Amino acid sequence: MKKITILTLALLITVSSVFTSCDAVKNTNNTQRGAGAGVVLGSVLGAVLGNNLGKGGNGALGAVLGGVIGGVAGGVIGNKMDKQAREIDNAIPGADVVRVGEGIKLVLNENAVRFDTNKSTLTSNAKNNLDKLVKVFTDYPDTDIIIYGYTDSTGKVEFNQTLSEQRAASVKAYLSSKGLLASRFTVTGMGIADPIATNDTPEGRSQNRRVEFAITANSKMVQDAQKETKQ
Secondary structure: OOOOEEOHHHHHHHHHOOOOOHHHHHOOOHHHHHHHHHHHHHHHHHHHHHHHHHHOOOHHHHHHHHOOOOHHHHHHHHHHHHHHHHHHHHHOOOOEEEEEOOEEEEEEOOOOOOEOOOOOOEOHHHHHHHHHHHHHHHHOOOEEEEEEEEOOOOOOHHHHHHHHHHHHHHHHHHHHHOOOOHHHEEEEEEEOOOOOOOOOOHHHHHHHOOEEEEEEEOHHHHHHHHHHHHO
16 A cells, blocks of 8 residues: 555645645545645646546646536545555555555556557457456446557657557457446547656666556445435
């Protein structure tokens, strides 16, 4: 669990100084903080960051922020995402799990999902790690998942764009072949965008060749959370 990055409270404190004091945040419980974060992130980050990032860089993060529901229902959803994030972290030790707002940004680098050079075919190691992810996604069916494919900067931009799309599609196809509903997934190729490391070294380029997931609540989870808060 120590590998899970939690951005909700940090982002809440950053933007909520206009609305509340730090002491007020400290004196709330986890559910209240989740609900409060949902309100602030929904009204501020969801409108500003989610809209802009979803159209350009930081695809998975932008999608997660753009999907914020807010309010007490958002706190309920956040608690469910906390559990899912922990299970993903336990299942795939090499994953970079980020809990933000009411969703999860999941980064699978080449240690978890590896492709041969200039190929979109999944390796046996990649399939093995995706198999572990299948179980978690099966246990948490009420989510929408966007799969983002990335490449390093080697080669032509147009080729890398197509390759990233093919790699994301390969991941979706494999997950769907294991019984997950294809309708849960959307795929997007990001090409060389949003590098998380330098492209000037082999190690950096390896980190940039990755797959990211934006995991957000689907309409059923939202409706269930809203019903739960009214009881």
